Amino acid sequence: MLDRCIRGGLAALFAAAIGWVPTLAWGQTKNATEVSFYYPVAVGGPITKIVDGLAADFEKENPGIKLKPIYSGSYQDSITKALTAAKSGEPPVTSILLSTDMYTLIDEDAIQPYDDLIKTPEDKAWLKSFYPAFMENSQTGGKTWGIPFQRSTIVLYYNKEMFKEAGLDPNRPPATWKEMTEYAQKLTKRDASGKVTQWGVQIPSSGFPYWLFQGLAIENGATLMNAAGTQTFYDKPEVVGALQYWVDLVNKYKVHPEGIVDWGATPKDFFEKKVAMVWTTTGNLTSMRNNAKFDFGVAMLPSGKQRGSPTGGGNFYLFKKSTPAQREAAFKFIKWVTQPSRAAQWGIDTGYVAVRADAWETPAMKQYVAGFPPALVARDQLPYAKAELSTHDNQRVTKALNDGLQAALTGTKTPEQAMKDAQAQSERILRTYRR
């Protein structure tokens, strides 16, 4: 029996080794131009199906091009995989990656700007049609490196039934920090033993707390970095002030859960009626709609000194080392998928903000918005939206901020100390980029 096993094993070894070669070759179709791209899934819903559907529709209209969407997990996973592929000499042709990864991708010499491809007047008009807020993280040094596709802002979801119970007007979400604190105090419920059964407000702090924090920072009148991505301002008083407000919600007003609040669990916490108000991406809108078994509202983030939210989400990037044919094909696809009607449909299917103004005027979008007004909130917030934190060596610099935020929220450092340390770390990293 064992020698049969060994023989079988050797056979399998050979088969596998031989099978590997055709598998590699299988990917290349002879006649069509192949355009591979990585895409992350960062919001709820059957995104993979939708993307595959888009690819199929595009291929029908463009028979010479073969699209190969590759699902690559979270945004973090996607940038890792795309860079890994680029460094190994086999980059994808295009990919949807975080808008903030722009500098990293440029430094790693992985992407090329779109300017060479944008020649005709139609193309130029197409480029101008995107919301300026989204273009802030997409252009630098006078060149366009990313095309907005799945972009978002943070919004406040609130449970209307809980508002009614607490004696608040369900159609009047909090408009200022003061109101949010007051509402949250009314909405926090405790049982007989003093344990909280319902929290007033919850801002997630796991994974990428810097994004949520940036909302608070902008509202407090602060900017976190300079436009060139070579300097951060973590220890400015307005930034520390914003962090202090967050920490106060936990410790002083006791309306916010302690410790690190999980990003992934936050929508579920909302569905489970454990919290009355949550800050999370507008990209979760469709998922919220499908899963919340109660009446809920969507609001812009409250204003501190001003309204504000960072933009978020992913852009299409064009990778180097592709053939001119592939580049043209990818560009065609990118233009096709960001047409007003397609951009609108993507927004409806997912909850991401349709990236261009005319997408909101399409009949499909108008009908959707009529039936579901909360979808407009994210768009109406765009005038107040600012660029997301993005610098050279982005992952490391944001990690410094993330660590500092988590230290303050878990009480191991004061907001001032945490931000000072974060700034010191960031300085060390960015120093070399200012020479």
Place this chain on the structure above:
Amino acid sequence: MSATLNVFESRGLGRALETAGAWVLGFLWVLPLLYAFWTAFHPAEFSARFALSAPLTLENFVSAWHAAPFARYFLNTVLMVTMVLAAQLVLTTLAAYAFARFEFPGRNVLFALVLVQLMVMPDVLIVENYRTMTVIGLKDTILGIGLPYMASAFGIFLLRQTFKGVPRELDEAARVEGCTPLQVLWKVYVPLARPTYLAYALVSVSYHWNNFLWPLIITNSVEARPVTVGLQVFSATDQGIDWSIITAGTLLTTAPLLIAFLLFQRQFVQSFMRAGIR
């Protein structure tokens, strides 16, 4: 297995307490799996609520199956594990035979070098091995996942011990009959080491089926991704966590190993014990 009651076993109340303790621990130990079963077979609303009247559903499995190309992931994993095991069996047998029965200069030094890998597994050398794989050109391939593991120090160590325990007389008898050393290996040593092979195979298969970090780094595309990486990519959501779908996906990926284990658990455990570590 001892047939008589061990003279030191507790009786009466002591025994009852011990039994209770053992059972509580056992229950705690399977609790995560029980939870996974509960959540995967019930709709999402019941992933945190344990109402007994909740309706059963297979929806989650369907969604999970469609959300990621698990069929391909399974194929990759099976190919990878088989490839690695086959290579390991061959290589470790040859090497163990050499260490056990042959005299050659530097034998002890080489054996010490082999033992180094017991401590320093390819897992901790991810940065360098990744570089090597790039140079060889095996990045993002199934062979690339398995290659660093094919020369297994653990296997060589185990087999060498087993081979050393084979009586020399059998070896000499075969030689007298005119067998070449390789024939002796095949006819005498290999059959006698069967329990060790089985034990080792089980360890290897479960280790490589469950391996995650190295495959995560070395694979990029669906064509090479094993099931563990597929599961993590699938559940690494920036979106809201849906426990029902994630546990359904988890059960899907662990089912083959779990079922094999349930069916063959006697052999699993026995072979570990028989091979024993002296």
Place this chain on the structure above:
Amino acid sequence: MYGWLLLLPAMALLALFTHYPAIANLWHSFLATPKGERPAGFVGLENYEQLVEDPIFWQALSNNLWYAVGTIPVSIAIALLMAVWVNDRIPGRGLLRLAYFTPTVLPMIAVANIWLFFYTPEYGLLEQFTGAFGMPSHNWLGSKSTALPALMIVTIWKEAGFFMIFYLAALQSMSPHLADAAAMEGASRWYFFRRVTFPLLMPTTLFVLVNAVINAFRLVDHVVVMTRGGPDNATELLLYYIYEIGFRFWDSAYAAALTMVLLAILGLCALAQFFFLERRVHYQ
């Protein structure tokens, strides 16, 4: 000659993927990371200076050592207990053995997701349990003091069953006459265990110990799923930090320096094991 030939394929692969990388890693830790156009250049001990000044590295090292101290003795002790129970013909021991061993066959990456639910605040399983007893709510993974212990529990849960099997094998190979003889001499159960059973299990314990040490440094899958090193690096383990530096920040030179530290630790363990093994060999 013949021996060399037999050994060649295995040795070649071992050299390529264990010995060569270890040495190459040392070399690369003395260079700088290539960035885009700029190639790698010799920078001497700069990476190690960076290492010494890096608070996250020290945190990761300390975390990993605490993690090892927390998981290794406990999982071995529980494994021994399990083996004794299963060996003692407790009713339902077949099922028990199955229950104890099941975590081992499941991939860590899969079970980590399930444990993530257990630890979820408010409605996670642990919360529901402690809530039933009126205990206050706690954010296990979201608080610096409990995140690492929470991961330790997951590891212990995963490893104990695996070690149990080895102990079971050893226990069953023990002659029952030993117990009879000791009972006749009037020894108590605990005395017998302490003076006879445990010393005889020493080789197994050593083997299990080696495995446990390796796994304490090698297994970081649960960190990837459950905490990603947070909160504020409270669960940053050494290998996970190497992964972050090497494959998320793409700082390969610094990652090489960090790997050298890990190799040094494992090397020390290997030496320690070698010495003990030497003594064991003489024992026989």
